[in-house]
Amino acid sequence: xxxxxxxxxxxxxxxxxxxxxxxxxxxxxxxxxxxxxxxxxxxxxxxxxxxxxxxxxxxxxxxxxxxxxxxxxxxxxxxxxxxxxxxxxxxxxxxxxxxxxxxxxxxxxxxxxxxxxxxxxxxxxxxxxxxxxxxxxxxxxxxxxxxxxxxxxxxxxxxxxxxxxxxxxxxxxxxxxxxxxxxxxxxxxxxxxxxxxxxxxxxxxxxxxxxxxxxxxxxxxxxxxxxxxxxxxxxxxxxxxxxxxxxxxxxxxxxxxxxxxxxxxxxxxxxxxxxxxxx
Amino acid sequence: xxxxxxxxxxxxxxxxxxxxxxxxxxxxxxxxxxxxxxxxxxxxxxxxxxxxxxxxxxxxxxxxxxxxxxxxxxxxxxxxxxxxxxxxxxxxxxxxxxxxxxxxxxxxxxxxxxxxxxxxxxxxxxxxxxxxxxxxxxxxxxxxxxxxxxxxxxxxxxxxxxxxxxxxxxxxxxxxxxxxxxxxxxxxxxxxxxxxxxxxxxxxxxxxxxxxxxxxxxxxxxxxxxxxxxxxxxxxxxxxxxxxxxxxxxxxxxxxxxxxxxxxxxxxxxxxxxxxxxxxxxxxxxxxxxxxxxxxxxxxxxxxxxxxxxxxxxxxxxxxxxxxxxxxxxxxxxxxxxxxxxxxxxxxxxxxxxxxxxxxxxxxxxxxxxxxxxxxxxxxxxxxxxxxxxxxxxxxxxxxxxxxxxxxxxxxxxxxxxxxxx
Numbered sequence: 001x002x003x004x005x006x007x008x009x010x011x012x013x014x015x016x017x018x019x020x021x022x023x024x025x026x027x028x029x030x031x032x033x034x035x036x037x038x039x040x041x042x043x044x045x046x047x048x049x050x051x052x053x054x055x056x057x058x059x060x061x062x063x064x065x066x067x068x069x070x071x072x073x074x075x076x077x078x079x080x081x082x083x084x085x086x087x088x089x090x091x092x093x094x095x096x097x098x099x100x101x102x103x104x105x106x107x108x109x110x111x112x113x114x115x116x117x118x119x120x121x122x123x124x125x126x127x128x129x130x131x132x133x134x135x136x137x138x139x140x141x142x143x144x145x146x147x148x149x150x151x152x153x154x155x156x157x158x159x160x161x162x163x164x165x166x167x168x169x170x171x172x173x174x175x176x177x178x179x180x181x182x183x184x185x186x187x188x189x190x191x192x193x194x195x196x197x198x199x200x201x202x203x204x205x206x207x208x209x210x211x212x213x214x215x216x217x218x219x220x221x222x223x224x225x226x227x228x229x230x231x232x233x234x235x236x237x238x239x240x241x242x243x244x245x246x247x248x249x250x251x252x253x254x255x256x257x258x259x260x261x262x263x264x265x266x267x268x269x270x271x272x273x274x275x276x277x278x279x
Numbered sequence: 280x281x282x283x284x285x286x287x288x289x290x291x292x293x294x295x296x297x298x299x300x301x302x303x304x305x306x307x308x309x310x311x312x313x314x315x316x317x318x319x320x321x322x323x324x325x326x327x328x329x330x331x332x333x334x335x336x337x338x339x340x341x342x343x344x345x346x347x348x349x350x351x352x353x354x355x356x357x358x359x360x361x362x363x364x365x366x367x368x369x370x371x372x373x374x375x376x377x378x379x380x381x382x383x384x385x386x387x388x389x390x391x392x393x394x395x396x397x398x399x400x401x402x403x404x405x406x407x408x409x410x411x412x413x414x415x416x417x418x419x420x421x422x423x424x425x426x427x428x429x430x431x432x433x434x435x436x437x438x439x440x441x442x443x444x445x446x447x448x449x450x451x452x453x454x455x456x457x458x459x460x461x462x463x464x465x466x467x468x469x470x471x472x473x474x475x476x477x478x479x480x481x482x483x484x485x486x487x488x489x490x491x492x493x494x495x496x497x498x499x500x501x502x503x504x505x506x507x508x509x510x511x512x513x514x515x516x517x518x519x520x521x522x523x524x525x526x527x528x529x530x531x532x533x534x535x536x537x538x539x540x541x542x543x544x545x546x547x548x549x550x551x552x553x554x555x556x557x558x559x560x561x562x563x564x565x566x567x568x569x570x571x572x573x574x575x576x577x578x579x580x581x582x583x584x585x586x587x588x589x590x591x592x593x594x595x596x597x598x599x600x601x602x603x604x605x606x607x608x609x610x611x612x613x614x615x616x617x618x619x620x621x622x623x624x625x626x627x628x629x630x631x632x633x634x635x636x637x638x639x640x641x642x643x644x645x646x647x648x649x650x651x652x653x654x655x656x657x658x659x660x661x662x663x664x665x666x667x668x669x670x671x672x673x674x675x676x677x678x679x680x681x682x683x684x685x686x687x688x689x690x691x692x693x694x695x696x697x698x699x700x701x
Contacts, residue, residue: 104329217366222330
């Protein structure tokens with residue numbers, strides 16, 4: 001950077017968080033533009049020993065917010081505002097499928113950070129953020145885009161932690177994103193409404209639902225994705241220690257929904273609520 | 280019509296190599312070698328898996344939610360066809376230089392099945408454009424014809440149709456009575472074509488007409504006619520049992536004039552062009568039938584989990600389990616036949632017999648599965664609240680168009696007997 005002309009990030013890394021339910025993928029967003037992809041489960045059950053959820057034989061697919069992140073990165077490239085889109089994901093061999101989907105949507109290349117077995121089971125936002133930060137520095141990314149949260153663990157931490165580790169500004173819950181000179185304007189969806197901020201680059205942005213509508217991969221792009229490269233790295237290669245600081249004690253399904261009861265009048269209702277100690 | 284019973288299925292020769300003559304054995308062997316390995320039938324290549332998933336996502340999100348309304352209102356899914364065009368699905372086999380997706384027939388079968396699983400009407404629109412309209416032009420057209428008649432039809436903005444059947448002949452395609460006579464530098468076409476899918480929404484058609492009735496099927500040629508066009512008019516839209524969102528009507532030609540350059544392929548080659556085109560089209564319709572069958576199975580299996588009777592979900596009852604198992608076997612066998620036919624075609628090996636087998640198996644699987652799905656759903660299967668009744672109505676046509684099941688049996692027997700001739 002350091003140029004006085006408009007910012008054209010060299011590449012955008014999208015971190016694709018691709019890991020199963022209850023597992024943490026490594027969000028990698030590289031930038032140039034990196035986005036992190038996460039691969040999440042569809043229907044889940046808790047394992048009999050309450051240690052985690054069942055992932056074998058369960059269909060995994062790209063986390064919906066990560067899809068939105070990929071789409072945004074590809075759109076920026078189509079507008080010629082950025083030069084390269086790199087899709088990153090952490091996890092076992094299967095995450096390559098998710099990276100390929102991102103490539104078919106228009107990413108230029110992928111990085112698969114291999115994390116398997118027990119390491120994968122305990123991989124959490126902190127570990128993923130460390131990996132993302134390391135990759136962002138290595139790839140000289142200007143913009144890192146992630147989904148705001150994964151629908152399996154709903155942590156909503158990786159983007160924020162990555163920014164903190166890099167000491168970069170962050171624009172989270174983005175519903176609009178535009179590059180203005182060497183700054184990024186982000187419209188954020190917050191509890192009170194919409195907040196517009198301008199942040200310097202390099203920066204981390206997390207995608208919210210209304211940022212865009214992800215495209216369906218076109219058939220020609222699916223064929224082209226076959227030729228795009230996916231590099232393989234290990235966390236150790238990046239100098240990242242992925243030991244977990246958390247121990248999951250127990251996972252339980254939410255309690256069965258109990259039947260309600262009908263009352264005749266509003267007074268009855270208030271009475272019952274008082275009895276239950278709720279008012 | 281009584282539904283085909285499950286006992287018919289064991290009779291389909293799926294993967295049992297028969298005791299056959301040396302010549303047939305050699306043909307079979309070279310077919311298998313040429314078919315890029317049967318392993319592809321067990322595990323699709325990455326690109327094809329991604330394609331399948333993409334089409335499935337599109338069907339689930341964009342087609343499934345509107346299929347019931349499209350059926351009820353008989354409305355053509357113009358927006359969806361355009362979106363599919365943008366994805367490359369309307370011209371899967373067409374090379375990229377001409378605006379297509381540049382993929383193979385296995386990809387086409389996969390895409391067709393997933394699209395049809397969401398909406399069978401949309402599926403037939405896609406199939407007719409790909410196999411019946413673009414197919415013959417891609418194979419028999421001149422470079423100029425390809426540019427003019429294929430490229431604008433790859434985006435979903437324009438679709439084409441295929442006009443072979445007439446009120447007087449469907450299966451008996453050789454008896455075409457639509458005529459073409461040369462008048463100066465034009466062909467003048469006269470006659471009526473019947474049952475033309477996409478007719479009301481198409482921008483062009485491939486029409487088969489005879490230049491000399493005395494030559495019988497050797498007198499038939501293929502012509503490209505734009506739509507609308509002076510001398511070409513459409514009959515009323517047929518009010519069909521199923522696939523209601525696609526238009527079906529007569530095409531009436533009254534002194535319809537087209538330039539001489541609009542003949543497709545050599546003079547007199549029309550019948551051959553039609554038959555070869557239908558061979559490929561059969562794979563598309565087999566895939567459509569698979570989609571309908573699969574949607575029926577999905578509906579029935581889901582219901583079996585949720586509906587309780589006699590104290591438990593009905594999925595626990597053997598009577599229901601046997602039905603679901605029979606449905607699954609019928610679908611999987613037909614699917615593998617369809618993939619095999621696609622792989623043979625992609626390897627440029629003869630595939631006529633396999634395509635006919637696939638279409639026969641898949642269409643009978645569709646009617647069987649949709650029939651059984653209604654049975655599993657009971658009363659709920661009979662009302663529009665559930666999609667089972669629509670699948671039942673959509674499935675029926677797959678045993679009729681692009682070659683009736685009877686014609687498929689004749690094609691298969693013809694090929695088989697050739698193999699046994701020493």
